[in-house]
Amino acid sequence: MTDELQQLTSKDVRALLGGISDMTLWRLEQDLEAGFPKPARIRSRRYWSEAALAAWIAGQGGAQ
Numbered sequence: 001m002t003d004e005l006q007q008l009t010s011k012d013v014r015a016l017l018g019g020i021s022d023m024t025l026w027r028l029e030q031d032l033e034a035g036f037p038k039p040a041r042i043r044s045r046r047y048w049s050e051a052a053l054a055a056w057i058a059g060q061g062g063a064q
Contacts, residue, residue, distance in 0.1 A: 006050040007040070013048050016057075035059070 014020050028036040037056055039046035 007047040008050055008053065010039075010046050013053065016053065 008016065010022060010025060014022065014025055017025070028034055029039070035056065037048055037052035039048045041047075
């Protein structure tokens with residue numbers, strides 16, 4: 001699978017962002033000014049594009 005097509009679960013995303021909680025991830029999703037990538041929803045589960053997350057992190061000045 002290529003990086004463009006790689007999808008990450010909320011658990012993967014939370015770990016990628018330094019072990020944030022699910023509530024913090026939800027807050028990022030709700031904050032329109034943060035510009036956080038929107039997840040695709042498949043059977044009520046959220047999946048994020050790894051490439052979109054990498055671009056968002058780069059725009060934040062790197063992972064904190």
